Amino acid sequence: MSVLIENARILDPVDGFDAVGSLCVQGSEILARGQAPDGFEPRRRIDASGLWLIPGLIDLAARLREPGQEHKATVASETLAAARGGITSLVVPPDTEPPIDSPAEVELINRRARQACGVRVYVLGALTHQLEGQQLAEMAALMQAGARGVSNASKPLASLLVLRRALEYATTFGLTIVLSAQDPALTGSGCMHEGAVSTRLGLASIPEAAETAALGAILALVEQTGARVHVARLSTRRGAEMITKARAEGLPVSADVAAHQLFLTEVDVAEYDPNCHVIPPLRGQRDRDGLRAAVARGDISAICSDHQPHEPDSKLGPFAGTEPGISALETLLPLTLRLVEDGLMSLHEALARVTTGPAEILDFAQGRLTPGARADFVLWDPTAMQEVRREDWLSAGHNTPFFNWTFSGQVRETWVAGRPVWTLPTEGNPEDTA
Amino acid sequence: MTETLIAHPGARLPEPGPLPNRLQLTDDGQLRHMLTIEGLNRELLTEILDTAESFANMNEKAVKKVPLLRGKTIVNLFFEASTRTRTTFELAAKRLSADVLNVNINTSSAVKGESLLDTLRNIEAMNVDMFVVRHEESGTAHFIARHVAPGISVLNAGDGRHAHPTQALLDMFTIRRHKGDFTKLKVAIVGDILHSRVARSQIHALNILQTGEVRVVAPCSLLPADVDQLGVHVYNDLDAGLQDVDVIIMLRLQRERMEHAHLPSEHEYYQLFGLTSRRLQLAHPTCLVMHPGPANRGVEIESAVADGPHSVILEQVTYGISVRMAVMSMVMGAHQA
Numbered sequence: 001m002s003v004l005i006e007n008a009r010i011l012d013p014v015d016g017f018d019a020v021g022s023l024c025v026q027g028s029e030i031l032a033r034g035q036a037p038d039g040f041e042p043r044r045r046i047d048a049s050g051l052w053l054i055p056g057l058i059d060l061a062a063r064l065r066e067p068g069q070e071h072k073a074t075v076a077s078e079t080l081a082a083a084r085g086g087i088t089s090l091v092v093p094p095d096t097e098p099p100i101d102s103p104a105e106v107e108l109i110n111r112r113a114r115q116a117c118g119v120r121v122y123v124l125g126a127l128t129h130q131l132e133g134q135q136l137a138e139m140a141a142l143m144q145a146g147a148r149g150v151s152n153a154s155k156p157l158a159s160l161l162v163l164r165r166a167l168e169y170a171t172t173f174g175l176t177i178v179l180s181a182q183d184p185a186l187t188g189s190g191c192m193h194e195g196a197v198s199t200r201l202g203l204a205s206i207p208e209a210a211e212t213a214a215l216g217a218i219l220a221l222v223e224q225t226g227a228r229v230h231v232a233r234l235s236t237r238r239g240a241e242m243i244t245k246a247r248a249e250g251l252p253v254s255a256d257v258a259a260h261q262l263f264l265t266e267v268d269v270a271e272y273d274p275n276c277h278v279i280p281p282l283r284g285q286r287d288r289d290g291l292r293a294a295v296a297r298g299d300i301s302a303i304c305s306d307h308q309p310h311e312p313d314s315k316l317g318p319f320a321g322t323e324p325g326i327s328a329l330e331t332l333l334p335l336t337l338r339l340v341e342d343g344l345m346s347l348h349e350a351l352a353r354v355t356t357g358p359a360e361i362l363d364f365a366q367g368r369l370t371p372g373a374r375a376d377f378v379l380w381d382p383t384a385m386q387e388v389r390r391e392d393w394l395s396a397g398h399n400t401p402f403f404n405w406t407f408s409g410q411v412r413e414t415w416v417a418g419r420p421v422w423t424l425p426t427e428g429n430p431e432d433t434a
Numbered sequence: 435m436t437e438t439l440i441a442h443p444g445a446r447l448p449e450p451g452p453l454p455n456r457l458q459l460t461d462d463g464q465l466r467h468m469l470t471i472e473g474l475n476r477e478l479l480t481e482i483l484d485t486a487e488s489f490a491n492m493n494e495k496a497v498k499k500v501p502l503l504r505g506k507t508i509v510n511l512f513f514e515a516s517t518r519t520r521t522t523f524e525l526a527a528k529r530l531s532a533d534v535l536n537v538n539i540n541t542s543s544a545v546k547g548e549s550l551l552d553t554l555r556n557i558e559a560m561n562v563d564m565f566v567v568r569h570e571e572s573g574t575a576h577f578i579a580r581h582v583a584p585g586i587s588v589l590n591a592g593d594g595r596h597a598h599p600t601q602a603l604l605d606m607f608t609i610r611r612h613k614g615d616f617t618k619l620k621v622a623i624v625g626d627i628l629h630s631r632v633a634r635s636q637i638h639a640l641n642i643l644q645t646g647e648v649r650v651v652a653p654c655s656l657l658p659a660d661v662d663q664l665g666v667h668v669y670n671d672l673d674a675g676l677q678d679v680d681v682i683i684m685l686r687l688q689r690e691r692m693e694h695a696h697l698p699s700e701h702e703y704y705q706l707f708g709l710t711s712r713r714l715q716l717a718h719p720t721c722l723v724m725h726p727g728p729a730n731r732g733v734e735i736e737s738a739v740a741d742g743p744h745s746v747i748l749e750q751v752t753y754g755i756s757v758r759m760a761v762m763s764m765v766m767g768a769h770q771a
Contacts, residue, residue: 196663200472200664203572204595316549317549317550318571320572
């Protein structure tokens with residue numbers, strides 16, 4: 001089907017394009033950006049006056065809880081939440097139950113995704129067998145089944161020797177290795193950032209060195225092996241500075257940060273708020289500012305949701321006993337755009353961190369609006385005020401500290417492969433999906 | 435401890451945490467729960483100590499019972515073993531004429547899959563008035579206070595490394611009985627500050643009562659991060675830390691600190707941080723020696739010091755009853771005249 005979206009402010013971070021005009025969609029691809037080619041006869045015309053048209057978001061880390069934890073969420077529930085959040089492609093870490101360590105799990109998730117709303121779902125394969133950190137997983141088979149990279153999620157590796165071998169083996173196939181920088185012994189049973197607040201609350205804490213020591217080891221092995229490594233979920237200023245330095249030296253490393261790390265700190269744990277229990281933990285003000293600066297510089301080239309939906313019981317208990325994680329698909333885009341309001345970066349830079357930035361890390365062709373690209377995009381109403389409300393929430397996990405936050409702007413429609421997968425319900429026409 | 439699971443329809447995610455006072459005080463500043471010393475004001479602490487004073491006088495008489503909490507049911511909900519603390523809470527409740535139910539929950543309930551909230555709902559359904567809670571995880575008392583039915587009070591009898599407010603209050607009571615004014619005192623807290631809920635509550639209480647100087651003395655491996663921000667002077671040398679102090683509070687050293695590489699040995703710890711008769715002479719001549727108990731003799735304290743003329747360790751236990759009576763009567767809105 002051919003569609004003409006007219007009068008939208010088209011923002012494409014891939015080349016800084018910013019103009020009011022038309023987007024022509026032919027089938028599942030973009031035919032033209034800016035002006036319709038002569039003789040283009042759309043089957044459907046949409047007047048998007050007053051709206052922004054941006055590439056659909058690519059989220060590098062979203063737990064969908066399938067297989068194995070369907071009581072928390074499902075591929076169907078979470079892809080719909082993603083669509084509401086303007087996310088058109090998401091990447092599932094391999095720590096499902098069982099882990100994604102064979103083509104069977106990849107196929108299972110792909111099948112579930114095909115039955116869902118249409119948001120593209122990708123997986124990272126396990127780096128080691130059962131994520132146990134000892135024996136390498138069959139990475140080539142995983143890659144052939146469609147895994148976009150390999151990762152041990154946040155599970156530890158038995159030794160730096162295993163890490164070295166895993167990097168070498170993955171490099172054979174040009175696979176990107178996604179690693180979390182978290183020393184398991186220094187992390188221990190810690191559940192929040194080590195500092196004045198953990199001291200006051202008496203909670204077992206995670207020192208900054210849990211990240212920097214692990215990151216130091218990773219960077220040494222990247223230098224040794226030449227492996228292409230993506231460091232997931234940085235949480236410290238010092239860690240961000242190490243990435244900056246490594247990139248300046250030409251090491252093939254990239255890094256991302258969870259959106260909540262750019263807005264919340266240890267202080268938000270307040271009196272044991274379990275919705276602020278995340279790993280890596282919310283850290284200090286200096287860390288938050290350091291991460292923001294690295295995002296602005298582009299040394300952290302992707303902002304992800306680190307979406308981890310939970311059922312209510314998981315968050316119902318004394319802080320340390322609750323499960324870590326935030327349900328975050330639906331706040332990724334508003335939080336990212338809030339960085340523009342905060343004067344941290346330009347609109348195009350912010351959009352790049354959730355589109356072209358992550359696309360580059362895992363070699364996605366989407367995340368842009370250029371002719372020939374996949375027709376994955378979002379219509380954003382920049383004038384609407386959006387209060388984050390439980391009753392509007394689509395994720396099965398209601399574990400977010402952002403309820404009652406108000407953002408300017410709202411997703412109106414999300415399109416994947418040339419068709420709408422989500423439309424903001426309007427009064428009198430709540431089920432309209434055009 | 436209970437065999438049935440109750441799915442509570444009202445169980446919802448807690449709202450973002452209120453500050454401690456919004457949870458533990460009523461709108462007019464009365465004590466609703468006793469969760470932590472932090473954030474309470476000097477007037478309220480003084481009121482608690484004054485109330486405890488009146489009970490202490492009564493406790494020294496032949497008839498040790500008042501009918502203040504007659505008809506009330508108090509549940510000692512202990513998820514962590516404790517003899518002394520539980521016993522003094524029980525005695526305090528009984529001397530206020532309350533009915534007392536002791537519920538000791540070991541890990542077996544957790545194995546059966548009963549959540550903390552299930553346990554709470556089950557006991558709550560028996561129409562109780564107060565929970566006295568001890569749990570190994572920090573923040574448990576806050577969690578329970580947030581989820582109990584309105585009208586039920588929660589007393590924190592120790593949560594993880596966070597707080598043990600009644601212990602700190604009985605320590606303040608002991609100090610006040612002997613020393614009066616806090617403003618001129620130098621107090622040293624010695625030992626495993628990192629893992630100590632007692633130390634945290636004592637530090638808050640001493641600062642609220644405007645103690646002249648609060649010191650902590652420990653090796654760096656037993657000090658929590660940024661501990662100075664709690665309002666203490668940090669000493670790594672015991673001799674220096676004891677210089678001219680009016681009160682020494684020794685903390686218990688757990689054996690597992692050696693296993694987890696916080697310390698090399700009990701022997702070396704005693705050499706460096708054990709309170710001996712020789713070291714006691716560095717302190718003020720009328721110095722008090724305190725310990726929340728049970729003391730490890732020869733590990734953190736010499737027997738001669740624990741049993742010596744400066745020691746008020748057993749008095750602390752005695753006063754524990756009066757202080758807990760005061761807190762219980764105040765949270766139940768039954769203030770002693």
